[in-house]
Amino acid sequence: MKLSERAERVEPFYAMDFTRRASEMVEAGRRIVTLSVGEPDFGAPPLVREAMRDVMDGRPLTYTPALGSPALRADIAAFYRERHGVSIDPARIAITSGASSALLLVLAATIDAGDEVIMADPSYPCNRQLVESFGGRTVAVPTTAASRFQLDDAAVAGAWSSRTAAVMIATPSNPTGTTIPFGELGTICARARDRGAWRIVDEIYLYLSDPTADGMAPRTVLEVDDEAIVINSFSKYFGMTGWRLGWAILPEPLVGAAERLAMNYFLCASAPAQLAARAAFEPASLAVCEERRRELVERREIVLAGLARLGLPVTVPPDGAFYAYFDVSGTGLDSWSFCQRVLEVAGVSLTPGRDFGPTTSATHVRLSYASSREELSEGLSRISDFLSGERVPGR
Numbered sequence: 001m002k003l004s005e006r007a008e009r010v011e012p013f014y015a016m017d018f019t020r021r022a023s024e025m026v027e028a029g030r031r032i033v034t035l036s037v038g039e040p041d042f043g044a045p046p047l048v049r050e051a052m053r054d055v056m057d058g059r060p061l062t063y064t065p066a067l068g069s070p071a072l073r074a075d076i077a078a079f080y081r082e083r084h085g086v087s088i089d090p091a092r093i094a095i096t097s098g099a100s101s102a103l104l105l106v107l108a109a110t111i112d113a114g115d116e117v118i119m120a121d122p123s124y125p126c127n128r129q130l131v132e133s134f135g136g137r138t139v140a141v142p143t144t145a146a147s148r149f150q151l152d153d154a155a156v157a158g159a160w161s162s163r164t165a166a167v168m169i170a171t172p173s174n175p176t177g178t179t180i181p182f183g184e185l186g187t188i189c190a191r192a193r194d195r196g197a198w199r200i201v202d203e204i205y206l207y208l209s210d211p212t213a214d215g216m217a218p219r220t221v222l223e224v225d226d227e228a229i230v231i232n233s234f235s236k237y238f239g240m241t242g243w244r245l246g247w248a249i250l251p252e253p254l255v256g257a258a259e260r261l262a263m264n265y266f267l268c269a270s271a272p273a274q275l276a277a278r279a280a281f282e283p284a285s286l287a288v289c290e291e292r293r294r295e296l297v298e299r300r301e302i303v304l305a306g307l308a309r310l311g312l313p314v315t316v317p318p319d320g321a322f323y324a325y326f327d328v329s330g331t332g333l334d335s336w337s338f339c340q341r342v343l344e345v346a347g348v349s350l351t352p353g354r355d356f357g358p359t360t361s362a363t364h365v366r367l368s369y370a371s372s373r374e375e376l377s378e379g380l381s382r383i384s385d386f387l388s389g390e391r392v393p394g395r
């Protein structure tokens, strides 16, 4: 018996590997500070938890339609209308098991063998693996601090070929927490649209962005490109990682294909999670989420100040999400060894740049500041001890 070539080729998501190692160390009795995982510590807003208790009243929780509960899809459409003034037919919204399944579904529906997909290097690792699972080729464009580690139109133009089928952008991005300027996003989308390529824009951190300098709320790509594919999730802004619920907004021609694929791949996303998630759009829940967003900004300040004190430069300060991507070249260690040693010696788990693409693989490390202020302070103090060459006693 053999494994598929796809399975042989797929690389692990190293952030998850480091987090698993951290859990094993905790089980073995060590106190570990976990800053390797992109998971807010808040949990779901109270109204959503309450709604889940109500849903668990013994009712038969049967399948929903493959693309999700019509009521939840209507709620999401109403949310976009209120937040962004865009009108979306709920039939174009696919409810999925997290943004992960939305990405899987969308790439399954759009990518054939030999197709090329342009994305930034560094960027979210699973995108690369998913594209390649479908026989596509990732064209990872090296980015620098000058473009805030995001694509710009010149870079996209330079990477374009007759096989380009899609451009993928996450804004704010994982691992850098940086946002692409909205005008640049519009220009890239217009270029891709004119050449008949899909625009797949992952907005999972959109509502965790800072307001723009002129006080504007973060804008969805749909405000400039109503046929872009949008990926989003309940995981981050709503603090519902383990609920496994997300969504994709699809251009009309993709809906039938996504529905057929969803029927075959998943039947539907979790019915109880879908029912309870409706409460996430209540004004009280959104107010809670906004408060948490502000808390994350405070945590960011702690982390940026702490890393600056330690002489670990954050190449581009984040303006959203909850990641600081810092350069460890000055320590004399490459990023992989830095993460391994900080975990083993100091008991802090971080994510090496290797996850995110070759450009910053050896030099950069991602720290997630979604953990509590206490954990962040403890983590920074342990890294400080580590850098001073001290083994942390008794930990």
Ligand SMILES: Cc1ncc(COP(=O)(O)O)c(C=O)c1O
Residues within 6 Å of the ligand: 038, 097, 098, 099, 100, 101, 124, 170, 173, 174, 202, 204, 232, 233, 234, 235, 241, 245, 246
């Ligand atoms: C950019 C990006 N997209 C998608 C995901 C997947 O999120 P989920 O499947 O929990 O919604 C993540 C998770 O960290 C992410 O950072």
